[in-house]
Amino acid sequence: xxxxxxxxxxxxxxxxxxxxxxxxxxxxxxxxxxxxxxxxxxxxxxxxxxxxxxxxxxxxxxxxxxxxxxxxxxxxxxxxxxxxxxxxxxxxxxxxxxxxxxxxxxxxxxxxxxxxxxxxxxxxxxxxxxxxxxxxxxxxxxxxxxxxxxxxxxxxxxxxxxxxxxxxxxxxxxxxxxxxxxxxxxxxxxxxxxxxxxxxxxxxxxxxxxxxxxxxxxxxxxxx
Numbered sequence: 001x002x003x004x005x006x007x008x009x010x011x012x013x014x015x016x017x018x019x020x021x022x023x024x025x026x027x028x029x030x031x032x033x034x035x036x037x038x039x040x041x042x043x044x045x046x047x048x049x050x051x052x053x054x055x056x057x058x059x060x061x062x063x064x065x066x067x068x069x070x071x072x073x074x075x076x077x078x079x080x081x082x083x084x085x086x087x088x089x090x091x092x093x094x095x096x097x098x099x100x101x102x103x104x105x106x107x108x109x110x111x112x113x114x115x116x117x118x119x120x121x122x123x124x125x126x127x128x129x130x131x132x133x134x135x136x137x138x139x140x141x142x143x144x145x146x147x148x149x150x151x152x153x154x155x156x157x158x159x160x161x162x163x164x165x166x167x168x169x170x171x172x173x174x175x176x177x178x179x180x181x182x183x184x185x186x187x188x189x190x191x192x193x194x195x196x197x198x199x200x201x202x203x204x205x206x207x208x209x210x211x212x213x214x215x216x217x218x219x220x221x222x223x224x
Contacts, residue, residue, distance in 0.1 A: 012025070024153065024154065025153060026151040026152070026153040026154075026155070026158060027151060027152040027153065028149045028150070028151055029149075029150045029151060029152050030149060030150040031148075031149045031150075032136045032137070032139075032140045032148040032149060032150070033140045033145060033146075033147060033148045034147060035146045035147040035160060035197070035198065056101070056103060058103070061084070061086065061094055062094055062097070062098060062103075064084055065080055065084060065091060065094050065095060065098070066098065066103075066104065068080055068083060068084070069095070069104065070199065070210050071210050073106060077091045077092045077095070080095075109197070109198060109200065109207055111194070111197075111202065111206075111207075112146075112162045116164065117162045117163065117164055118163075118164060118165050118166060119162070119163040119164070119165060119166045119168060119169055119190070120146075120160070120161070120162050120163075120190075120191040120194075121160075121161055121163075121169060121188050121189060121190045121191055122158065122159065122160050122161070122188070122189040122191070123158070123159050123161060123173075123177060123186055123187070123188050123189075124154070124155040124157075124158055124186070124187040124188075124189070125155055125156070125157040125158070125159070125177065125180070125183065125185070125186050126154075126155050126156060126157075126183075126184045126185040126186070127156055127157050127180065127181075127182045127183055127184065128182030128184060129156065130182070131181045131182025132150060132156060132157065132182070134181050134182070135157065135180040135181050135182050135183065136148060136150065136157055138180060138181070139157075139159060139176070139177075139180060142161075142176060144161045144162055144163055144172060144176075145159055145160075145161055146159075146160045146161060146162050147159060147160040148160075155185075155187070166190075169188065169190075173186065173188060196211065199211060
């Protein structure tokens, strides 16, 4: 995740210099559901259709503790304090504040294949702007939806979906995506292999080391 659009351009420039690729940018304008919240056929997920955003500025200490938690979510307050040169009570207060502000939450990440899901794909959707909140809310409630966000670009709604079998994608495209209010077009992109997810490198069906943005781990403030 880049710090800014200028950072994104630098990343794309580096990729284009090292590999023969083409790229397309989609600016996320609103997130309805996150892949970290995906739990197949379980409790109802919270769906955010409000056009509201909250500016959050983390302190250097908060960013430092958050970076360590990303590397090891099971780290104790004592070990975090020793690594950050803070008292255990201070670290506990910082972590509790991050939880209270809903900046941090705990998730168990499991690749869908481990649970028996064979088909993972993305859909790039063009929805009539006036029907976008309605369509997004309907699609976000579908248990197959893993990630869903509004974008600015050649499409205005992008989602990641997980289904038991590849043959299930036909019914999903025709009966779910095709039935969305205001749907004008849809393009599906099948995931053939996953190499990185939520800043974690993926090796086979297991998560490896964290490889997130440097600005999050070095304690520096985010560019505005």
